[in-house]
Amino acid sequence: MTKVGIVGATGYTGAELARLLANHPQVELELLTSRSFVGQQLSDIYANLKGIVDLECESLEAAELAKRVEIVFAALPHGVSMNIVPELLAAGLTVIDLSGDYRYHSQEVYEQWYEQSHQSPELIGKAVYGLPELNKSKIKSSSLVANPGCYPTSAILALAPAVEAGVIDLSSIIVDAKSGVTGAGRGANRVTHFVEANENFRAYKVAEHRHTSEIEMGLETLVNNEVVLSFTPHLVPMKRGILSTIYAQLTREVQTSQLLELYRDFYRDKPFVRLQKEGVLPATKNVTASNFCDLGLKVDQRTGRVVIVSAIDNLGKGASGQAVQNLNLILDCEETLGLEFAGIFP
Template sequence: MKIKVGIIGATGYAGAELVRILSAHPQVELVALVTQSYGGKAFCEVYPHLYKYVMLECRELDLPALADKADVVFTALPHGHAVPVAGEVLGRGKKFIDLGADFRFGRRDVYEQWYKVEHSGEKLLEQAVYGLPEIHRDKIRSASLVGNPGCYPTSVILGLAPLLRNGLIDPGSIIIDSKSGVSGAGRGLSLGTHFSEVNENFRAYNVGVHRHTPEIEQELSKLAGEDVVVSFTPHLTPMNRGILSTMYAGLKQEMTLEQVRSVYEEFYRSEFFVRLLPPGILPQTKAVTGSNHCDIVPVVDPRTGRVVVISAIDNLIKGAAGQAVQNMNLMFGLPETTGLDRPGLYP
């Protein structure tokens, strides 16, 4: 019997990728695609690349009916909108996965400080699981409510997890430099993502104040077993999709590249979606485009005593929709690669 899936926010970039992935998932039946802007239109009118693959109409939200019909509901909405949906879905005994920020934090006050909105679902926060499978797999399997990680945090946490879990770097020395394609800003119109503003341009933004900072610090602190504060600077690049993160940290003791690589090899030995690239090959966004993979390479700089870790993901797949499907697979007892075990597109 197939898993019945409803998606709220189906016509944003992350929502549309959810639709695309799930339309080919062998254990899924899409039963509802909810959107505020395109009610009554065929989904393929909004996204013609899915013609003959997805023939559902977009619908406006009828939450009780959706919660009755679906086994799991995904929300791909801006922050601040997922709490009432989660309450209704969970109240009817169904599962819920939020691609926004509303259930990523263990502490309500941290969320409210960084996102500037009140969180009305503190009881729900207590049962939410942070949906990074490579770190929290066992908790995700038994969860009914999952907060899907942000795109930048996914690239950073996976890049640094082996070093922090093994106590190999100074937690106070971490500097993170990340670059993202324009689709990370969503499908809504804004001056900052206008073609003539982005094309042939490269700029930093939200330096020191990006909302993914506390999410990164929360998860890195759990891995380190102590509070971690990072310097995080995101950049916007003139490409459609992809994230490349470069992380710098001071080693606690002298280590060779071979020693550091062995730590990564052991940590990710059984992880299908994390690829530790061979020596001489560095991560690049094109190599993961369209895939649920995270490519990682650590480099040791003996002159400075630092380790430099480079990671690459597709921000809409491993950074959003693909990871959400990976979580769904775990929650329903499926192999987590189901519907996702394919390479990316190149060039």
């Protein structure tokens, strides 16, 4: 059994990690840290974990962590991880970081989109972008895995086969994405307040959301060429889930059935990407609380465009589930271990 810990365990992603790791057959969840809830059991904060994860939240330095665990999940906000992860690595720990601090290959791009100086830029080139469907072999040998963002996961997986095959115009991509409220985190926020969010549907950070650059970066690695796209996120009144509807101009005439076959070949050995049959499109309810990404598409012959639809759970494949998938690769065990369950329906 590999002993693991969660740094920043009391946010939504930290609690979801604890839930998943509690049933993982190859790991022992040894410790949880929190700045705000020291001395409290996680199950006192999240009652669904009563009798499942009753560990007390602690405040520990990196050296103390290294004495008790081998792998740490850093479920911390952006801008906080970059100050803590170097200490964890120096202590000999393997780190799976769920913030955006190490997802980029370029310090300049990170600082432009996150509007802050990077405090440990020497690690940017050493981190591996933790999208298993694209970087499986690199993840296995990495001591620092940068777990992707939720929106980028849904968009990159939806676009990767078409981008790599050159069947879409890289300057024509439009990503129209909708997320549940948990994507904004657990902190108090007027926009996510019940009265503001319930029975409401709004776009936000139009043409300026930081995940735009992460999606572009992920796609550029496939073609070694610049990708510039439009990304518009929306907040929808549901707890969890992301649905991305993506539009792109085709570079040649192709049928829906041909594109679906291209996608099936690309994801043939990728257990968490499920291609829908022709004429069927994904829905968020089918992936709720799972690690699956459901994909469907249709060619619009009239306009010469393809419409691709992607559905994930933002706390599952978009965060904590994917982090466990990365853990499995690091441990060199079955990629699906501890994640072999369907979404919750209804």
